[in-house]
Amino acid sequence: MTLAVFFGCTFIAFGPAFGLFLFTIARDPLRIIILIAGAFFWLVSLLLSSLIWFIAVKASDPQDERLQKGLLIFGVMFSVLLQEAFRFLYYKLLRKAIEGLVALSEDGCSPISIQQMAYVAGVGFGLMSGAFSMINLLADALGPGTVGIHGDSQLYFLTSAFMTMVLIFLHTFWGILFFHGCEHRRWWEIAAVVVMHLTVSGSSFCNPLYVGSLVPSYMLMAAAAAWAYLLSGGSAQNLRRFLLCLRSGASPQPGS
Amino acid sequence: MSEDSEESVPLLPLQQESMASALFNTDQNDNSERRRHDHSERRRNDHPESETNGQPQNNIQQVVEQDEEEDEELTLKYGAKHVIMLFVPVTLCMVVVVATIKSVSFYTRKDGQLIYTPFTEETETVGQRALNSILNAAIMISVIIVMTILLVVLYKYRCYKVIHGWLIISSLLLLFFFSFIYLGEVFKTYNVAMDYITVALMIWNFGVVGMICIHWKGPLRLQQAYLIMISALMALVFIKYLPEWTAWLILAVISVYDLVAVLCPKGPLRMLVETAQERNETLFPALIYSSTMIWLVNMAEEDPEAQRKASKNSTYDKQAPASQTQNEDAEADDGGFSQEWQQQRDNRIGPIESTPESRAAVQALPSNSQTSEDPEERGVKLGLGDFIFYSVLVGKASATASGDWNTTLACFVAILIGLCLTLLLLAIFKKALPALPISITFGLVFYFATDNLVQPFMDQLAFHQFYI
Numbered sequence: 235m236t237l238a239v240f241f242g243c244t245f246i247a248f249g250p251a252f253g254l255f256l257f258t259i260a261r262d263p264l265r266i267i268i269l270i271a272g273a274f275f276w277l278v279s280l281l282l283s284s285l286i287w288f289i290a291v292k293a294s295d296p297q298d299e300r301l302q303k304g305l306l307i308f309g310v311m312f313s314v315l316l317q318e319a320f321r322f323l324y325y326k327l328l329r330k331a332i333e334g335l336v337a338l339s340e341d342g343c344s345p346i347s348i349q350q351m352a353y354v355a356g357v358g359f360g361l362m363s364g365a366f367s368m369i370n371l372l373a374d375a376l377g378p379g380t381v382g383i384h385g386d387s388q389l390y391f392l393t394s395a396f397m398t399m400v401l402i403f404l405h406t407f408w409g410i411l412f413f414h415g416c417e418h419r420r421w422w423e424i425a426a427v428v429v430m431h432l433t434v435s436g437s438s439f440c441n442p443l444y445v446g447s448l449v450p451s452y453m454l455m456a457a458a459a460a461w462a463y464l465l466s467g468g469s470a471q472n473l474r475r476f477l478l479c480l481r482s483g484a485s486p487q488p489g490s
Numbered sequence: 491m492s493e494d495s496e497e498s499v500p501l502l503p504l505q506q507e508s509m510a511s512a513l514f515n516t517d518q519n520d521n522s523e524r525r526r527h528d529h530s531e532r533r534r535n536d537h538p539e540s541e542t543n544g545q546p547q548n549n550i551q552q553v554v555e556q557d558e559e560e561d562e563e564l565t566l567k568y569g570a571k572h573v574i575m576l577f578v579p580v581t582l583c584m585v586v587v588v589a590t591i592k593s594v595s596f597y598t599r600k601d602g603q604l605i606y607t608p609f610t611e612e613t614e615t616v617g618q619r620a621l622n623s624i625l626n627a628a629i630m631i632s633v634i635i636v637m638t639i640l641l642v643v644l645y646k647y648r649c650y651k652v653i654h655g656w657l658i659i660s661s662l663l664l665l666f667f668f669s670f671i672y673l674g675e676v677f678k679t680y681n682v683a684m685d686y687i688t689v690a691l692m693i694w695n696f697g698v699v700g701m702i703c704i705h706w707k708g709p710l711r712l713q714q715a716y717l718i719m720i721s722a723l724m725a726l727v728f729i730k731y732l733p734e735w736t737a738w739l740i741l742a743v744i745s746v747y748d749l750v751a752v753l754c755p756k757g758p759l760r761m762l763v764e765t766a767q768e769r770n771e772t773l774f775p776a777l778i779y780s781s782t783m784i785w786l787v788n789m790a791e792e793d794p795e796a797q798r799k800a801s802k803n804s805t806y807d808k809q810a811p812a813s814q815t816q817n818e819d820a821e822a823d824d825g826g827f828s829q830e831w832q833q834q835r836d837n838r839i840g841p842i843e844s845t846p847e848s849r850a851a852v853q854a855l856p857s858n859s860q861t862s863e864d865p866e867e868r869g870v871k872l873g874l875g876d877f878i879f880y881s882v883l884v885g886k887a888s889a890t891a892s893g894d895w896n897t898t899l900a901c902f903v904a905i906l907i908g909l910c911l912t913l914l915l916l917a918i919f920k921k922a923l924p925a926l927p928i929s930i931t932f933g934l935v936f937y938f939a940t941d942n943l944v945q946p947f948m949d950q951l952a953f954h955q956f957y958i
Contacts, residue, residue, distance in 0.1 A: 263570035266577070267910060274907045277900055280958070281939050284947040291946075306950055313958040362903070366948060367957060369895040390955070397957055434957070441955035 240375045243391050247368050247398035251361055254406070258353075264346055265354045272324060272358020272409075279320035280366065283313035307439065314435050317359070318428045321409070324355055325416045348417060349410070349466060356409020360402035368398045387442040397438065400451045404434060407458035414465045430454055572870040573913050575781040577906055579718055583877045584905075586722040587729070587885040588898060596675040597730045598889045604731045606630050611733040623735035630736075631743050638751070638758040646765055661704065661720075666697040668723045710782070717779045721874050725881035729889060737886050738937075741879060741930050748924040779877065781870045876925045880905050883933045891937070893945030900940040904932035 259265045287309035294301055328351045335344040371394055382388035408427045415423030434454060440446030463473075591597055603610070606629055609622035644653055670693050677684050700720070703713040732740065751757040884901050891897035908929025916923050951958065 263574035266574055267570055270577075270903060270906050270910070273903050277903055277936070280944055280947075281936070283958075284943040285939075287947050288943045302950075303954070306954065306956065309947060310951070310956050310958050317958070362899075363958070365899055366896055366944075367952070369899065370893075370948070371952065373895055394955065397955075401957060438955065438957040447957075 237376070239391055240372055243368070243375060243395035244372055246392075246395040247364060247372075247402075248361075250399060251357065251364065251402045254357055255361070259357065262346070265350070268328070268346075268351055268354045269358040269361070271327075272355040273362035275320045275324045276317060276359045276362040277366075279316045280313065283309065283316045286312055310435050310439075311432065314431050315428070317363075318412070318424075318431060321355070321359065321412050322416065322424075325352075325413055328355065328413075348413060352410045352413030353406065354409075355413070356406035357402075359409060360405030363405055364398040364402045367401070368394060387444070389444065390442075393441070393444050393448060396448055397451065400448070400455050401434070403455050404430070404451070404458060407455070407462040410462040410466060411458065430458060569913060569917055572781075573910055575870045576872055576909060576913070579714060579779055579781075580872075580877060580880055580906070580909065581902075583718045583721050583725070583881050584884045584902060586718065587725050587881040588888045590672075590676075590722070590726055591729065591885050591889045594675045594679045596678070597726050597885075599730075600733075601730070603733060606633050607732060607736050611735060619735060623733070623739050626733070626736040627739035627743050630740050631747060634744070634747070635758070642758050642762050642765070645762060658705075661701060662697070664720050664723060665700040665716075666693060668727065669693060669696055669719075672723060672726070710780075714779060714781070717874060718877070721779075721877035722881060724874075725878045725885055728878070728882045729885045732882075734886070734890055737882065738934065741883055742934060744879065745924075745927040745930040748926040752924040778871045778873055872925060876929075879926060880909075880929060880933070883930060883937070887933075887937050887941075891941045891945075893941050893948070896945060896948055897937060897940045900936045900944070901933045904936040905929045908932040 255269070259269055287305065290305050290308070291302065294305060296302070328348065332344050332346075332348055332351070335346070336342060339345065371391060375391055381390050387393070408431065411423055412427045415421065415427070434451050437447040437450045607626035608629070609625050611619050611622055613619045613622060641653070670689070673689065673693065676682075699708075699712070700716045702708055703716050704720075708716075728737070751759040754760065883905065884898060887901040888894070888898040908931070909925065912923060912925050912928050915928075
């Protein structure tokens with residue numbers, strides 16, 4: 235509706251992800267490729283799930299509102315499951331790639347570890363998911379109009395931006411958790427990721443009652459963040475040392 | 491170690507002496523070819539032709555394998571870097587095209603069609619429209635094939651002057667006329683008041699510097715920027731003047747043609763390369779985007795260069811072809827390199843993607859060529875035709891899709907992944923491969939799928955504010 239809304243929503247939704255990209259991914263070409271391939275995998279999963287939804291909609295009565303909404307909900311759930319399936323497929327592909335990298339490297343180690351790949355893959359999924367949710371909205375935000383003039387919520391753009399941001403973060407953490415679960419054969423971690431994803435998507439059915447969707451999503455994000463941090467080798471001591479180091483500025487920062 | 495596995499071969503082998511003297515000529519040749527390609531409507535066919543055909547082809551990638559093991563090792567390590575070296579310019583070109591399409595309405599306004607696509611698509615029935623677009627695509631592709639064959643014939647009968655002249659005129663037209671129109675439309679869009687004198691000065695400077703950078707010597711970044719700009723201009727012209735269905739059909743057909751022309755034994759591209767190889771000449775190195783400057787310099791000083799090269803040549807016989815072909819490329823593009831560079835050039839075989847010549851060169855090269863000194867510095871080449879068609883696809887997607895930005899983004903990712911896969915295949919098969927088919931196929935599939943399937947789904951989700 236104004237440039238301010240456009241820039242505000244863009245930075246809310248994509249700011250953190252862009253920062254992550256700039257500081258951790260942009261330097262390494264291999265990571266950029268993994269990021270784009272992750273985005274591609276997410277896109278393919280979306281394509282397949284939209285195909286199924288489209289077929290279901292075409293086979294049903296377009297006038298029946300409840301049925302259409304029900305089909306949409308089914309579409310959302312199916313899409314979530316398909317996304318996780320493609321995450322698993324991507325894991326398999328990256329595993330093969332790591333074996334290839336190890337075989338081809340001079341010193342027997344791969345230039346990138348599976349944990350780093352998990353993180354980048356998660357960011358890839360998240361960025362693509364966020365972009366697809368948000369980009370058309372942002373384009374509309376630049377044009378004329380009034381939000382909520384027909385009685386809908388006036389916070390539409392803002393809440394969409396916040397939801398997109400939380401989804402991008404969640405995808406990143408889910409990537410780490412999922413790959414960790416696959417690596418160590420802990421199926422309950424994988425199941426937890428799937429359940430979390432279903433929960434977050436399910437909570438969005440409460441919209442426009444934003445407290446029902448944003449609050450649980452952020453809480454889940456915090457939980458997933460802590461879990462992913464612990465799985466990646468972080469601990470309370472590490473965190474404390476990191477924060478204290480920042481304050482004192484005397485010791486070198488712990489590596490990430 | 492020789493890492494060139496990922497990419498390939500520089501252009502055809504060439505004697506150093508002849509190279510030096512031929513440098514200027516072939517240089518012009520290339521450039522003119524390139525210009526011709528990137529050329530205006532009148533010579534539109536040239537463009538496609540050049541892509542597919544002779545010019546150091548956009549579509550062809552070649553790889554030289556010097557030392558298998560080392561090649562393999564470095565494939566993935568350096569492969570990633572080279573992939574990114576191509577991602578960036580391709581992305582930039584697409585961004586320029588999409589930004590222009592979205593802001594300047596001139597390029598989405600229907601102002602007639604090219605003479606190569608005479609049938610209109612404003613017909614009453616869908617069947618008639620389909621028929622017209624098929625006819626249009628058929629005419630366009632035949633023009634391309636004819637021009638390609640004409641180029642091969644001209645080259646075979648050594649009509650270099652004709653080719654040079656053609657290329658120079660093309661690049662003049664592109665750098666001056668098209669950019670003038672572009673500038674005019676941008677000013678109109680933003681309602682900027684401007685006088686002719688300032689415009690003349692701007693266009694003059696832009697054009698002259700462009701001609702110098704592209705055909706002679708110039709800073710690498712500036713040259714790359716110019717190549718990206720002219721690819722974008724050409725793509726915009728295509729987007730404007732090709733009606734919708736025709737454009738998609740042409741994209742599909744040209745990928746098939748690319749595949750056939752590069753991989754079949756009787757393909758015109760292949761023949762062109764073989765001819766150039768027989769003559770030990772470089773083929774048109776113009777129309778290629780090069781990411782590093784490892785070339786030899788100075789076309790201007792032909793004699794001393796020739797002598798130096800001659801001496802070097804005898805030492806690096808095996809590499810000669812490759813380096814020379816690369817050389818040619820470079821020569822037009824970069825200049826001012828020292829003896830040191832020459833040395834590196836001689837020692838290296840840089841990756842080149844799109845030259846038919848390279849393909850021939852690869853085949854001609856003995857298997858144990860010298861390894862390059864510094865694999866990391868090896869550059870990558872991609873033909874401008876590839877840039878143009880990728881941008882046409884993404885531009886058309888952003889211009890006409892109902893899903894709008896989603897479709898554009900999907901096509902963009904699809905094309906990048908196609909490029910990545912093509913480079914991977916290149917590293918695996920180590921021979922010339924066309925760069926268009928995989929990317930264009932992915933792009934087309936994702937365009938139609940996203941526009942028709944994903945867009946209604948995302949639309950409904952956005953309406954209810956559901957998140958997946």
